Amino acid sequence: MSEIDLHSHSTRSDGLLRPSELVGRAARRGVRVLALTDHDETGGLAEARASADEAGITLVNGVEISVTWNGQTVHVVGLGIDPGHPELAGGLAQIRCGRRGRAERIASDLESAGVKGSLAGAQAHVTNPDLVGRTHFARFLVERGHARNVQGVFRKFLTAGKPGYVAHQWAALEQATGWIRASGGLAVLAHPGRYWLDEQERCSLLAAFKEAGGAAVEVVTGSHTPDQFQSYAGYARRFGLLASAGSDFHGQGEGRRDLGDLPELPAGCTPVWSQF
């Protein structure tokens, strides 16, 4: 267990708990410093902050920005951002706009694969009308019996080469790090072990991220295996990046780790929270 969890989602994006419920759960589980990092959206932070003040825990203003780098989707977490900063707010609003058309394309691709009614089906799981994502489609596909759980859906659908996957242009890496920095935050490369990259591409991503003003890389995350905790601790040192830790909690029964369910950073890492 860790008292620090710097990656989590609420109903403002694709999490299952309201911001206040998420903070309550974190506090009950012994988390003292929590970052709410909804996808492309900061609208949950005010409610989360009010609950954090009540519960006596520290809320870090966060966001997880969708980025296209080298034709691949990667995620950049911003920590300690100012959600009211116009450059950041405008950039995020633009990304959210693109999600609607993408959802229509996902639905029509699923339709071609024989899955009917997925747009309405996904919408029934959407908790923020501005933020429809693959998780909402995944929950619909579980409901229809196409897989036992959300992770199972992503093995058969919604990822490259599978039904329901559509290419999409998100923000550029330099835009995401630029908006985060302009608003006073630190940019963190999220769950790098999840991307389909060979060693050379992985190193170019880390170098490009550092060059773009990135501050840290997630070393301990619900998306990494214990082996990857060690290897990304090595990459952090090699590329002069701080190390972050977060569960990427979306809700009970989804994902590997609950809030605060995180081992310590491997030795030799400088934690990103040393900068808070």
Ligand code: AMP
């Ligand atoms: P989107 O931003 O709409 O592309 O959706 C991305 C979200 O889908 C991630 O934040 C996760 O919540 C979910 N997701 C992606 N890949 C997986 C996976 N392999 N297993 C479980 N959830 C996944």
Ligand code: MN
């Ligand atoms: Mn998500």
Ligand code: MN
């Ligand atoms: Mn992510």
Ligand code: MN
């Ligand atoms: Mn996430």
